[in-house]
Amino acid sequence: MKAAIVGGGVIGGGWAARFLLNGWDVAVFDPDPQAERKIGEVIANARRALPALYDRALPPEGRLSFHADLATAVAGAQWVQESVPESLPLKHRVLPAIAAAAGDAIIGSSTSGFKPSELNQAGTNAVVAHPFNPVYLLPLVELVGDAATCARAADILRGIGMFPLIVRKEIDAHIADRLLEAVWREALWLVKDGIATTEEIDESIRMAFGIRWAQMGLFETYRIAGGEAGMKHFMAQFGPALSWPWTKLMDVPEFNDELVDLIAGQSDAQSGHLSIRDLERLRDDNVVGMIRALRRSGSGAGGVVRDHEASLPEPGEKAGLPVTATRQVPVTWTDYNGHMNETHYLEAASLATDRFMEMVGADAGYVASGKSYFTVENHIRYLDEIHAGDRLTVTTQVLGGQGKKMHLFHRLWRGDGTLAATVETMLLHTDLTARRTSLPDAAVAQALSDWAARHRDMPAEGAGRFVGQPAT
Numbered sequence: 001m002k003a004a005i006v007g008g009g010v011i012g013g014g015w016a017a018r019f020l021l022n023g024w025d026v027a028v029f030d031p032d033p034q035a036e037r038k039i040g041e042v043i044a045n046a047r048r049a050l051p052a053l054y055d056r057a058l059p060p061e062g063r064l065s066f067h068a069d070l071a072t073a074v075a076g077a078q079w080v081q082e083s084v085p086e087s088l089p090l091k092h093r094v095l096p097a098i099a100a101a102a103g104d105a106i107i108g109s110s111t112s113g114f115k116p117s118e119l120n121q122a123g124t125n126a127v128v129a130h131p132f133n134p135v136y137l138l139p140l141v142e143l144v145g146d147a148a149t150c151a152r153a154a155d156i157l158r159g160i161g162m163f164p165l166i167v168r169k170e171i172d173a174h175i176a177d178r179l180l181e182a183v184w185r186e187a188l189w190l191v192k193d194g195i196a197t198t199e200e201i202d203e204s205i206r207m208a209f210g211i212r213w214a215q216m217g218l219f220e221t222y223r224i225a226g227g228e229a230g231m232k233h234f235m236a237q238f239g240p241a242l243s244w245p246w247t248k249l250m251d252v253p254e255f256n257d258e259l260v261d262l263i264a265g266q267s268d269a270q271s272g273h274l275s276i277r278d279l280e281r282l283r284d285d286n287v288v289g290m291i292r293a294l295r296r297s298g299s300g301a302g303g304v305v306r307d308h309e310a311s312l313p314e315p316g317e318k319a320g321l322p323v324t325a326t327r328q329v330p331v332t333w334t335d336y337n338g339h340m341n342e343t344h345y346l347e348a349a350s351l352a353t354d355r356f357m358e359m360v361g362a363d364a365g366y367v368a369s370g371k372s373y374f375t376v377e378n379h380i381r382y383l384d385e386i387h388a389g390d391r392l393t394v395t396t397q398v399l400g401g402q403g404k405k406m407h408l409f410h411r412l413w414r415g416d417g418t419l420a421a422t423v424e425t426m427l428l429h430t431d432l433t434a435r436r437t438s439l440p441d442a443a444v445a446q447a448l449s450d451w452a453a454r455h456r457d458m459p460a461e462g463a464g465r466f467v468g469q470p471a472t
């Protein structure tokens, strides 16, 4: 699959990274001589961040190319994303040139606020595909325009881990930017009127409602704020505030040099000691941590990542053994020695055990029925270093599977084919109500014993070793 990116700035670079890291070839057209360097830096940040959301490897990266003319970049693409600056005359020049070269590709525009009827005045058929910065981490894309094209676009976006929100009716600035614009206006007034600095406004967001919004949004949050009496009570209590002077929303502060200097000066004082790339990495690490936390409950962006992960292809086999885990090693798994920390060898093996349990039928439904396996012993051999970005593959061999016992031998392979560790694991079947060991259901016992029979004659060098045993 090929995506073409026309305009490779902040947003085009983010789109390039999102497609590329999901296995698409990406062709870029941007006349800026610095575009290749800038996009390279965005992609480097994305490589460090996006795989860290997943417990499974994303597809192998696609091929990135840069082109001196728009038509070559766009030719043969299934998706073309226009991300030139927010100027309607410019978009009116660029979109017809894309349409002439694009065949039946979906043409998405990143516009923050123009409506499809405005964008397509020159007879083009682009839809609004409005993303959020950083495009490679935040899932939302607002889709506006022709219903059939939006439906087709939504399928493709889901395939690259995004959350398409189809906007029912075109409107200036779609949905999210109308909300952001309201907050932005109030914030500008608060600074202009000397009520708060840019830093104090940022604290008021990140210490409170910013955290709430990431997981429940506005309405669900306010429903809880109504207490047991719920939304009606909340509205009765705070409804009158709508006619009090709580906002200056319909007034626009005069956008003059004085306001720009005031805001930019305070922003420099707040964050000027960090480069934009440093700030991006800080933001990315925080966003990854938050989305990973949301994976547990499936709320918001965490649910999108979970669903996308479940749709990734099953990894198959390696050297006659089932691959039970594949993943790219995130930076957060590395330590002060510059390699993967010891704890994560076990984490990778634990994911492999979970997957193997599913393969023998001890899956989420089985656990919900009150039965599971508990680990009673692990032996890890650290054979080689593993680094951030390595593609880790875990294979699982069954050494024994009789009665209550499940005896597994995981091998952790680096992307270059080196065996980096083995993890030998003994588990016992357990009744989750009595919290005591028990025999597995017949179907699980049979599946386990079938795997054990298949693996019985395979070598398992390093199994059965104990700590301090001399090397042979």
Ligand SMILES: NC(=O)C1=CN([C@@H]2O[C@H](COP(=O)(O)OP(=O)(O)OC[C@H]3O[C@@H](n4cnc5c(N)ncnc54)[C@H](O)[C@@H]3O)[C@@H](O)[C@H]2O)C=CC1
Pocket (backbone or CB within 6 Å): 006, 007, 008, 009, 010, 011, 012, 029, 030, 031, 032, 035, 082, 083, 084, 085, 086, 087, 094, 110, 111, 112, 113, 130, 131, 132, 133
């Ligand atoms: N920056 C943001 O937070 C967001 C921006 N957007 C939208 O994305 C679009 C792009 O915005 P940014 O990436 O922020 O702008 P930007 O200024 O960072 O990047 C625009 C890029 O377009 C290139 N360009 C200019 N004319 C071109 C042409 N004729 N053909 C190809 N490339 C051309 C420029 O060299 C530049 O690299 C705008 O429509 C904006 O509203 C959407 C979501 C968020």
Ligand SMILES: C[N+](C)(C)CC(=O)CC(=O)[O-]
Pocket (backbone or CB within 6 Å): 111, 112, 131, 132, 133, 177, 180
């Ligand atoms: C400021 N903005 C209008 C360009 C913002 C967006 O369009 C979305 C975002 O990422 O905040």
